[in-house]
Amino acid sequence: MKEIMHYMKGLYQFSGKVWYLNLFGMIVVSFLEGIGLFLLIPILSISGIIDNPTYRFVSLDGFTMLKRLSPTVILVIALCVFIFVAVMQGVLQRTLNVFTVKFQHRYIQKLRTSLYDLLLHASWRFFISKRKSDLTNALTVELARVNAGVGLVMQLLTAVIFTLIQIVLAFVIAPTITVFVLCSGAVLAVFSRKFIKKSKALGARSSRIAQDYLAGITDQLSGMKDIKVNHLEKDRLRWLREINERMVEEQVEYTKIRSNSQFFYTVSSTVFIALFIFLSLQLFHGQTTQLLLVVVIFSRLWPRFTGIQSNIQQLASYAPAFQFIRQLELECEEASEKQDSQENKRLAIEEGITCSDVSFRYLSEKETYALRHINVTIPANQMTAIVGPSGAGKSTLIDLFTGLHRPESGHVLVDGRDLESGILYDLRHSVSYVPQDPFLFNESIRDNLKIVKQDATEEELWEALEIAECASFVANSPDGLDTMIGDRGMKLSGGERQRLVLARAILKKPSLLILDEATSALDSNNEAKIQEAIERMKGSMTIVVIAHRLSTITHADQVIVVERGCIVQNGKYAQLAQDETGMFHELLQKQVSTPK
Numbered sequence: 001m002k003e004i005m006h007y008m009k010g011l012y013q014f015s016g017k018v019w020y021l022n023l024f025g026m027i028v029v030s031f032l033e034g035i036g037l038f039l040l041i042p043i044l045s046i047s048g049i050i051d052n053p054t055y056r057f058v059s060l061d062g063f064t065m066l067k068r069l070s071p072t073v074i075l076v077i078a079l080c081v082f083i084f085v086a087v088m089q090g091v092l093q094r095t096l097n098v099f100t101v102k103f104q105h106r107y108i109q110k111l112r113t114s115l116y117d118l119l120l121h122a123s124w125r126f127f128i129s130k131r132k133s134d135l136t137n138a139l140t141v142e143l144a145r146v147n148a149g150v151g152l153v154m155q156l157l158t159a160v161i162f163t164l165i166q167i168v169l170a171f172v173i174a175p176t177i178t179v180f181v182l183c184s185g186a187v188l189a190v191f192s193r194k195f196i197k198k199s200k201a202l203g204a205r206s207s208r209i210a211q212d213y214l215a216g217i218t219d220q221l222s223g224m225k226d227i228k229v230n231h232l233e234k235d236r237l238r239w240l241r242e243i244n245e246r247m248v249e250e251q252v253e254y255t256k257i258r259s260n261s262q263f264f265y266t267v268s269s270t271v272f273i274a275l276f277i278f279l280s281l282q283l284f285h286g287q288t289t290q291l292l293l294v295v296v297i298f299s300r301l302w303p304r305f306t307g308i309q310s311n312i313q314q315l316a317s318y319a320p321a322f323q324f325i326r327q328l329e330l331e332c333e334e335a336s337e338k339q340d341s342q343e344n345k346r347l348a349i350e351e352g353i354t355c356s357d358v359s360f361r362y363l364s365e366k367e368t369y370a371l372r373h374i375n376v377t378i379p380a381n382q383m384t385a386i387v388g389p390s391g392a393g394k395s396t397l398i399d400l401f402t403g404l405h406r407p408e409s410g411h412v413l414v415d416g417r418d419l420e421s422g423i424l425y426d427l428r429h430s431v432s433y434v435p436q437d438p439f440l441f442n443e444s445i446r447d448n449l450k451i452v453k454q455d456a457t458e459e460e461l462w463e464a465l466e467i468a469e470c471a472s473f474v475a476n477s478p479d480g481l482d483t484m485i486g487d488r489g490m491k492l493s494g495g496e497r498q499r500l501v502l503a504r505a506i507l508k509k510p511s512l513l514i515l516d517e518a519t520s521a522l523d524s525n526n527e528a529k530i531q532e533a534i535e536r537m538k539g540s541m542t543i544v545v546i547a548h549r550l551s552t553i554t555h556a557d558q559v560i561v562v563e564r565g566c567i568v569q570n571g572k573y574a575q576l577a578q579d580e581t582g583m584f585h586e587l588l589q590k591q592v593s594t595p596k
């Protein structure tokens with residue numbers, strides 16, 4: 001409930017004056033609805049249907065003028081007023097509904113945006129510690145549940161206001177009966193607690209099932225090729241059937257709780273009304289007015305009580321979603337790498353990037369370090385190659401250069417300035433990164449390129465495509481630059497995808513170009529061309545390359561050899577190749593002896 005209060009407070013702060021306007025509207029609507037009840041007694045009394053009651057506010061003394069008219073005319077006038085009040089209430093209620101939904105959805109929109117903003121600015125460490133599907137689930141399913149929950153709280157608030165006003169009016173008309181109804185309401189609340197508890201537990205189960213389903217289905221759709229090739233369809237269908245079973249069980253359970261509570265409310269309502277009739281007959285000796293009031297007040301108040309109870313019950317089933325979102329927000333805030341929000345500038349790297357005694361480990365509770373005591377400088381406008389066996393720490397080192405990982409000890413400096421000193425986003429603004437598994441959107445080639453430079457001209461686009469050796473395949477594509485490339489660029493070959501991402505990296509004209517196995521999917525012909533392009537770019541930007549094929553780094557100005565988290569060699573290609581005792585020589589030997 002703490003989390004629900006947090007978001008309701010947020011809604012209150014977000015809506016400002018609108019909140020009060022909404023509240024005022026609710027009060028007016030409840031008041032108009034209450035007047036209906038208030039008018040009913042004089043109407044029935046004037047018409048002679050019931051005895052003339054002598055209640056304080058319902059006395060007919062004020063209606064002496066009306067008394068001169070015939071009872072039928074009075075009845076028609078009174079009924080017209082009754083209808084008018086009901087119509088007014090209906091119109092206002094409708095307007096209020098639309099109004100409430102509008103500001104509720106604006107608030108949820110704000111919540112969604114701020115959550116996504118928090119996610120976007122959370123550290124990389126945070127992302128790698130999370131299941132991606134849990135984040136998707138938060139932004140879709142759980143936020144939708146929070147939205148429904150916020151709507152429920154608004155409804156609940158309205159219902160409480162309605163009920164309070166009705167209680168006051170009912171109390172004015174018939175205090176004893178109202179007290180009876182209130183006491184029964186209290187009894188109902190006590191017995192409903194177990195339904196609320198069960199609903200909350202079930203809500204938590206729903207969240208877990210939704211997360212497992214989304215995680216599984218996301219993984220499987222991404223790995224469809226593996227599933228088909230390895231003929232895993234049967235196994236995957238079995239997984240789906242199992243999770244389906246859990247979903248059905250959960251739905252049945254939910255319906256059981258709802259039906260049980262409905263059954264409880266209906267039975268209790270019948271028992272209480274029978275009890276009231278009995279008591280009123282005993283206490284008030286069966287006066288028609290009293291009996292009628294029992295029925296009128298009970299039929300007005302009781303549905304309100306049960307409505308509030310079932311709203312609370314439903315809200316309890318949404319409570320885990322509020323908790324989930326709040327927890328995620330707090331984690332993101334804690335993992336935030338947001339620095340000053342000023343416009344980011346391009347960072348020209350003039351001297352280089354230096355790691356000064358940097359150590360890093362992925363899991364602080366484990367002893368294993370991914371990198372230990374790293375001291376190295378990447379000189380500006382030169383090409384540095386990082387090599388080493390698989391798992392040595394090459395990618396981790398690059399992630400430290402771009403500030404994706406923060407050193408556990410030591411410092412990463414750009415031209416002598418610590419990355420922590422507010423230049424992180426300026427640096428990222430000036431970096432182009434080409435990973436092994438390039439990321440492309442399901443949009444056109446043009447859109448995929450322009451994502452890094454919105455105002456790029458046709459000439460600039462083609463120039464980048466030329467350098468990355470993909471101009472001819474783009475020109476030969478059915479719609480040229482406007483060709484759609486499919487999900488993650490699925491309609492392109494691995495090599496085409498790599499070249500396109502390289503073109504995008506070049507289009508950005510970065511200060512730092514990072515190529516992480518960026519030419520691994522290219523044939524030797526294309527790879528040689530890309531090498532030439534990189535050669536041409538040398539001098540105009542700082543280039544860092546991770547390469548497994550050592551033949552691609554012969555022109556590097558500096559080669560860094562990493563082994564088990566340490567830099568074991570550092571120097572020119574030729575110099576390292578000659579050192580027969582070194583790791584680099586060993587790597588070279590392996591490649592010479594391994595047929596490619």
Ligand SMILES: Nc1ncnc2c1ncn2[C@@H]1O[C@H](COP(=O)(O)OP(=O)(O)OP(=O)(O)O)[C@@H](O)[C@H]1O
Nearest residue numbers: 128362363370388389390391392393394395396397
């Ligand atoms: N997200 C992670 N959580 C925990 N450990 C990790 C994570 N990513 C990498 N590691 C570990 O850190 C070490 C260095 O990994 P890294 O990816 O930097 O190696 P690499 O040299 O780039 O390997 P490769 O050439 O195979 O890509 C490895 O032991 C790896 O298991």
